[in-house]
Amino acid sequence: MSxxxxxxxxxxxxxxxxxxxxxxxxxxxxARGESLGLVGExxxxxxxxxxxxxxxxxxxxxxxxxxxxxxxxxxxxxxxPRGALDPLCPVVKQLAEVVYYRQxxxxxxxxxxxxxxxxxxxxxxxxxxxxxxxxQLSGGQCQRVVIALALACKPGILLCDEPTTALDVTVQRxxxxxxxxxxxxxxxxxVFVTHNLAIAANLCSRxxxxxxxxxxEHGETLSLLQHPADPYTQMLIxxxxxxxxxxxxxxxx
Amino acid sequence: xxxxxQVRDLTVRYGGFTxxxxxxxxxEQHTTLGLVGExxxxxxxxxxxxxxxxxxxxxxxxxxxxxxxxxxSREQHKKIQMIFQNPDASLNPKHSIRQILSxxxxxxxxxxxxxxxxxxxxxxxxxxLEARSLDKYPHEFSGGQRxxxxxxxxxxxxxxxxxxxxxxxALDVSVQRSVLELFHTLKAELNxxxxxxxxxxxVIHAVSDTVAVMRQGKLVEINTKDQFFVRPEHEYxxxxxxxxxxxxx
Numbered sequence: 001m002s003x004x005x006x007x008x009x010x011x012x013x014x015x016x017x018x019x020x021x022x023x024x025x026x027x028x029x030x031a032r033g034e035s036l037g038l039v040g041e042x043x044x045x046x047x048x049x050x051x052x053x054x055x056x057x058x059x060x061x062x063x064x065x066x067x068x069x070x071x072x073x074x075x076x077x078x079x080x081p082r083g084a085l086d087p088l089c090p091v092v093k094q095l096a097e098v099v100y101y102r103q104x105x106x107x108x109x110x111x112x113x114x115x116x117x118x119x120x121x122x123x124x125x126x127x128x129x130x131x132x133x134x135x136q137l138s139g140g141q142c143q144r145v146v147i148a149l150a151l152a153c154k155p156g157i158l159l160c161d162e163p164t165t166a167l168d169v170t171v172q173r174x175x176x177x178x179x180x181x182x183x184x185x186x187x188x189x190x191v192f193v194t195h196n197l198a199i200a201a202n203l204c205s206r207x208x209x210x211x212x213x214x215x216x217e218h219g220e221t222l223s224l225l226q227h228p229a230d231p232y233t234q235m236l237i238x239x240x241x242x243x244x245x246x247x248x249x250x251x252x253x
Numbered sequence: 254x255x256x257x258x259q260v261r262d263l264t265v266r267y268g269g270f271t272x273x274x275x276x277x278x279x280x281e282q283h284t285t286l287g288l289v290g291e292x293x294x295x296x297x298x299x300x301x302x303x304x305x306x307x308x309x310x311x312x313x314x315x316x317x318x319x320x321x322x323x324x325x326s327r328e329q330h331k332k333i334q335m336i337f338q339n340p341d342a343s344l345n346p347k348h349s350i351r352q353i354l355s356x357x358x359x360x361x362x363x364x365x366x367x368x369x370x371x372x373x374x375x376x377x378x379x380x381x382l383e384a385r386s387l388d389k390y391p392h393e394f395s396g397g398q399r400x401x402x403x404x405x406x407x408x409x410x411x412x413x414x415x416x417x418x419x420x421x422x423a424l425d426v427s428v429q430r431s432v433l434e435l436f437h438t439l440k441a442e443l444n445x446x447x448x449x450x451x452x453x454x455x456v457i458h459a460v461s462d463t464v465a466v467m468r469q470g471k472l473v474e475i476n477t478k479d480q481f482f483v484r485p486e487h488e489y490x491x492x493x494x495x496x497x498x499x500x501x502x
Contacts, residue, residue, distance in 0.1 A: 170291065242455070243455060
């Protein structure tokens with residue numbers, strides 16, 4: 001792994017028009033191919049931080065201090081896949097459009113690349129023959145299309161804003177597996193935002209815990225989870241409700 | 254054990270789509286049944302049919318020994334109360350907490366008009382809210398507090414069955430924990446019978462005595478909590494359980 005970070009966030013401060021500080025003086029850096037988790041509850045500023053990295057702050061929020069430095073492009077996967085897709089445009093067409101503009105290829109090549117991407121993300125082959133609207137796909141399939149849209153930009157950094165929160169557990173598992181294997185294959189770095197510590201722990205090598213716009217604790221995933229210094233981190237750890245171990249299949253028959 | 258609720262061969266169709274397919278379910282008195290399933294599996298439809306919000310196409314529902322028909326009496330309506338996922342949508346924003354609580358108390362003639370204030374305060378303390386909250390409006394509370402008010406309202410009419418449809422899914426994890434603890438205390442204090450619906454298996458594990466799993470309108474497994482989480486009988490239950498993200502050890 002090269003030592004030069006692909007993304008540096010230095011004492012970033014975001015504030016609302018009313019001068020209320022929403023994100024206060026946070027700093028982190030991301031190395032090539034690394035996954036970093038931002039965890040915290042609603043209102044902790046984790047999504048705003050992602051949007052600041054992308055340069056897509058919502059109206060009324062301004063960057064009042066600090067800097068975001070990045071040499072590579074980034075793309076985002078949003079929480080609500082149906083909200084992120086154009087409901088009036090079939091998905092292959094949507095994806096081909098992004099490929100056409102971002103990768104500067106011909107229309108025909110764009111379509112081929114789009115179909116390859118969709119196949120890689122495990123969408124049904126029938127899309128080759130008949131394009132479908134987002135409403136004709138399931139939530140999990142829509143999220144795969146959204147991930148394909150992000151990857152069509154060939155990002156150096158993939159920003160994920162609670163990409164599995166709106167999905168069922170089995171679908172969540174598939175999406176996480178997909179993201180992990182794509183990361184191995186394509187080598188992008190990732191910032192993963194979630195309130196579920198268990199998901200973040202499985203995906204990320206480093207965690208940053210955010211509360212009310214500030215980073216209260218950060219560190220290597222395992223050591224952070226084993227020796228949390230801040231009571232808030234401990235509370236988040238405790239909030240992952242425990243399940244007993246499943247007995248192995250066949251041990252009962 | 255006495256059965257609080259029996260569901261016999263219940264079928265509901267929306268047009269050509271079968272939302273509930275011959276559901277058989279027994280709920281013992283003073284226990285909590287956790288109902289799990291993915292979106293579209295029919296959990297909420299089942300809850301709504303039991304609460305009388307949707308009329309079934311076939312089948313029978315017995316509350317205690319009484320059959321619940323399409324037209325229910327005021328008394329029958331009172332006995333089944335429901336808590337919804339989103340407390341923002343289930344509390345009238347233009348009513349103060351006093352109005353929200355007293356409306357149910359007066360409609361079902363639980364107490365005399367003169368007693369309403371005392372009873373409302375009792376209910377609030379039961380869900381760990383201060384008595385002076387009575388004159389506030391829903392928007393002045395946090396999401397978790399609003400869900401507590403919805404719980405207080407459901408409990409105010411002394412129902413024999415409480416249906417909770419994803420009551421913690423819209424809440425932050427720390428708040429979820431305190432609401433679950435409240436369910437725990439209430440269950441112990443009031444001997445409640447609860448049908449608790451959730452897609453979150455961790456939540457189900459924390460509250461249930463029995464677990465029922467639904468998939469595509471069918472009930473695929475009913476088992477005791479201890480059996481279900483360690484030795485599920487159905488393939489699909491196993492799939493669900495193994496998909497839950499776990500903390501690394």
